[in-house]
Amino acid sequence: MRSCIADAILNGIELAHEKFSNFSGYGSLLSAPEYYLTSRIAESLHDADLGYVTLEHHVREVMTTGGGLKRGQPTRALRLDGRADIVLWNGDDTPRAIIEIKHPLYEYTVPAEKDIQRIKASFSSGKEGLHSLTDGVFAFWTGTNAPKRKDSSAKERLERKTTDIKDAVCNTLGEGYRVTRFIRSHVVPDDEGEWAWAAVVFVVNKVA
Numbered sequence: 001m002r003s004c005i006a007d008a009i010l011n012g013i014e015l016a017h018e019k020f021s022n023f024s025g026y027g028s029l030l031s032a033p034e035y036y037l038t039s040r041i042a043e044s045l046h047d048a049d050l051g052y053v054t055l056e057h058h059v060r061e062v063m064t065t066g067g068g069l070k071r072g073q074p075t076r077a078l079r080l081d082g083r084a085d086i087v088l089w090n091g092d093d094t095p096r097a098i099i100e101i102k103h104p105l106y107e108y109t110v111p112a113e114k115d116i117q118r119i120k121a122s123f124s125s126g127k128e129g130l131h132s133l134t135d136g137v138f139a140f141w142t143g144t145n146a147p148k149r150k151d152s153s154a155k156e157r158l159e160r161k162t163t164d165i166k167d168a169v170c171n172t173l174g175e176g177y178r179v180t181r182f183i184r185s186h187v188v189p190d191d192e193g194e195w196a197w198a199a200v201v202f203v204v205n206k207v208a
Contacts, residue, residue: 005050005097006182006201009139012044013199028197029141034103037141038085041101045088051096052089059084066095067131074125077117094132098122105140108168116172123206136204143197154196155185162200169202178205
């Protein structure tokens with residue numbers, strides 16, 4: 001089922017790239033605002049019939065509906081008064097997954113790290129045995145020109161960069177979490193040889 005979530009998000013990123021490239025004339029998703037990508041991903045999740053989908057949902061409400069918060073002061077990383085980009089809901093109206101989107105993303109930035117910290121906190125701040133959240137998801141679009149050195153191709157460069165980002169995500173999460181990477185890379189010929197872009201999804205799960 002987790003791969004179904006990832007597949008739906010990857011489909012949404014690819015569709016966003018195709019449509020924005022066509023109607024903007026830019027030939028890529030690079031210049032699209034983040035909210036456009038977020039909306040396309042939400043539509044794709046809904047089309048996959050994975051449950052109800054909400055956007056910009058208050059994190060405090062998500063945590064409360066999901067089973068409540070542990071006693072004591074919640075961690076700052078949760079940013080309770082903020083909003084999650086997308087929330088995927090179970091059939092019993094409890095939240096199943098918090099999904100954070102970054103666009104575009106080429107390296108592990110401070111805002112990206114804050115999203116991963118929130119995902120981690122959403123697992124650790126919920127009441128033990130009651131919390132309904134089972135998946136944390138971090139998704140992004142990335143691209144690269146043909147490499148001048150180090151990598152043999154644009155696709156290889158994408159693989160290396162997304163692996164570096166995954167390693168940084170794992171470092172932020174620490175022990176007790178599993179990160180599964182899903183990636184779809186696309187190579188595009190151009191005057192300089194080629195460039196490449198990719199739809200990338202990291203699914204985060206807490207390991208018992």
